[in-house]
Amino acid sequence: MTAPDPVRILVCDDHIVVRAGLLALLDSAPGIEVVGEAGTGEEALALAAKLTPDVVLMDLQLGEGIDGVETTRRLTAAPGTTPHVLVLTTYDTDADITRAIEAGATGYLLKAERPEELFAAIHAAAQGRTALSGPVASRVMANMRSPRPSLTDRERDILAQLARGLGNREIARALFISEATVKTHLRRIYDKLGVDTRAGAVAVAKEQRLLP
Amino acid sequence: MTAPDPVRILVCDDHIVVRAGLLALLDSAPGIEVVGEAGTGEEALALAAKLTPDVVLMDLQLGEGIDGVETTRRLTAAPGTTPHVLVLTTYDTDADITRAIEAGATGYLLKAERPEELFAAIHAAAQGRTALSGPVASRVMANMRSPRPSLTDRERDILAQLARGLGNREIARALFISEATVKTHLRRIYDKLGVDTRAGAVAVAKEQRLLP
DNA sequence: GGGCGGGTCAGCCGATCGGATGACCCGCCC
DNA sequence: GGGCGGGTCATCCGATCGGCTGACCCGCCC
Incomplete structure (x- = not known):
């Protein structure tokens, strides 16, 4: 054969x-x-x-x-x-x-x-x-x-700055948007990741390898 | 031979x-x-x-x-x-x-x-x-x-709770200490890790594999 | 042409955080 | 027996955050 x-x-x-x-x-x-x-x-x-x-x-x-x-x-x-x-x-x-x-x-x-x-x-x-x-x-x-809501590109941008330890105002300046917008994004990020603090968000993000 | x-x-x-x-x-x-x-x-x-x-x-x-x-x-x-x-x-x-x-x-x-x-x-x-x-x-x-100051056991405890997204009061309760003590530890953690926010601390901790 | 997701912005307010400073106790080591 | 590192606690205060509610714009798809 x-x-x-x-x-x-x-x-x-x-x-x-x-x-x-x-x-x-x-x-x-x-x-x-x-x-x-x-x-x-x-x-x-x-x-x-x-x-x-x-x-x-x-x-x-x-x-x-x-x-x-x-x-x-x-x-x-x-x-x-x-x-x-x-x-x-x-x-x-x-x-x-x-x-x-x-x-x-x-x-x-x-x-x-x-x-x-x-x-x-x-x-x-x-x-x-x-x-x-x-x-x-x-x-x-x-x-x-239970589909994990995925972050949008912009939300990942915010998250990346967040992981640098920046405050809302600094994130706003870094991304050329208003502080209000930053807070809105943060709110949605918290919802999607199931957390309610910035530290928690960074922890989950690192855990899930959502950041470089 | x-x-x-x-x-x-x-x-x-x-x-x-x-x-x-x-x-x-x-x-x-x-x-x-x-x-x-x-x-x-x-x-x-x-x-x-x-x-x-x-x-x-x-x-x-x-x-x-x-x-x-x-x-x-x-x-x-x-x-x-x-x-x-x-x-x-x-x-x-x-x-x-x-x-x-x-x-x-x-x-x-x-x-x-x-x-x-x-x-x-x-x-x-x-x-x-x-x-x-x-x-x-x-x-x-x-x-x-440039020796990297290593965290003490207690500081790692604090850091672990921090990464769970807990607030100072919650960390205090979780570890049976006062909120003032938590803040003191946080201060030293910030100094050692070279950051000045909780989000930054968590990011560095995850990066350096200081947490499980 | 209306709905929808994504991005943007605003104002308000109570809760929390971060900074500074000072203090006490205990175990260890010289 | 004094110094020192580590852990604990306190007070004060300005800055910031997180929660809430509401809004506008744009591109896309049905």
């Missing part, structure tokens, strides 16, 4: 140890071939264009340069045949998951995942099928049941 | 991918033998007692159970022959480094480190010599030049 073509993988992670781990794990997996590895988003884009992998295993946190989300966006938005991006990262934060999916990721796995799950997810991703880690899937479902 | 005894390693990391990566990397390294792997701090303690490794490669972030710092503390505080703990983690935050060293870690490496550095650090650790990643060493030096 003829073996089917293996799934061709490009690995993108800034940690050498993790890349080595993936290479070691995937080498032993049937029907999977690692064709390249990248340590930055820029490298991944260049290699993907040259190697045309079926699937890109992508970490969201990439030390320097563009991050995993942006890399994913560019990979999936490129003209011609685009790879399926399977996000493999450490955190199962709502904001991260949402941003990755919006950027065009086909799946979202956690690094703590068992190897068999990883292999299955890769094969699923190769066919364009969605694959989510257990905890991630749960979180997505929970979000659909 | 007789080969020297290899350095016996115990790997502790909650991410299977990372453990696989370390195993793969270390397998190819001369004079290093991985004798066991653990996914939690509890496992690491049990295995270390049984296997008496020369060096424990320890991640600081360990999903469930006790964290890497506490595991390190118990490993190095145990009676009898204790392994040298070499921390291998993702972040080079001041607080993490300090806590790890205080807990008895022999070295502190980043996962992005090159394999040769890793090997060298392991051999150094086996002999009880300190090994630090470049960025970590720089940070330690910088801290010695």
Whole structure:
């Protein structure tokens, strides 16, 4: 019998140890071939264009340069045949998951995942099928049941200044708006995040990775 | 010529991918033998007692159970022959480094480190010599030049309540102290963190991983 | 052409915060 | 036995915040 073509993988992670781990794990997996590895988003884009992998295993946190989300966006938005991006990262934060999916990721796995799950997810991703880690899937479902209101761009602007410890007047000046407007935005931010103080808002924002 | 005894390693990391990566990397390294792997701090303690490794490669972030710092503390505080703990983690935050060293870690490496550095650090650790990643060493030096005042236990208590968005009166009640005392602590926290608002304090605290 | 989400602005007011200053107690170490 | 760090408490006051209510504009979509 003829073996089917293996799934061709490009690995993108800034940690050498993790890349080595993936290479070691995937080498032993049937029907999977690692064709390249990248340590930055820029490298991944260049290699993907040259190697045309079926699937890109992508970490969201990439030390320097563009991050995993942006890399994913560019990979999936490129003209011609685009790879399926399977996000493999450490955190199962709502904001991260949402941003990755919006950027065009086909799946979202956690690094703590068992190897068999990883292999299955890769094969699923190769066919364009969605694959989510257990905890991630749960979180997505929970979000659909009680949708977390997402902050608007402007609200994130306010939040960013807030996290710098600025007062309302200072935030107003920094963003060229009136203090009244700042307070209005803050009110809505409090509502959305379920808090009622600035300190609480910053805590939740950092927790949910809503800030750079 | 007789080969020297290899350095016996115990790997502790909650991410299977990372453990696989370390195993793969270390397998190819001369004079290093991985004798066991653990996914939690509890496992690491049990295995270390049984296997008496020369060096424990320890991640600081360990999903469930006790964290890497506490595991390190118990490993190095145990009676009898204790392994040298070499921390291998993702972040080079001041607080993490300090806590790890205080807990008895022999070295502190980043996962992005090159394999040769890793090997060298392991051999150094086996002999009880300190090994630090470049960025970590720089940070330690910088801290010695301009020492970052560390928060006291009580100040961390206050900070934790602050991050919950509590007001001074609520913090006072939560900790069974007077509001005046809360304000005194806050004042010192602001001074130490270099901020002058509660929102700023929470932001810095989260940034520096001073809070759980 | 009306509804709606997002952004902007206003005034009012009580509650809270942040700044400054000074004080007491306790455990520890030289 | 004195100094010192850490924790506790107090008073005073101006500045700021948070809650409330209401409003206008614009772009978009049905």
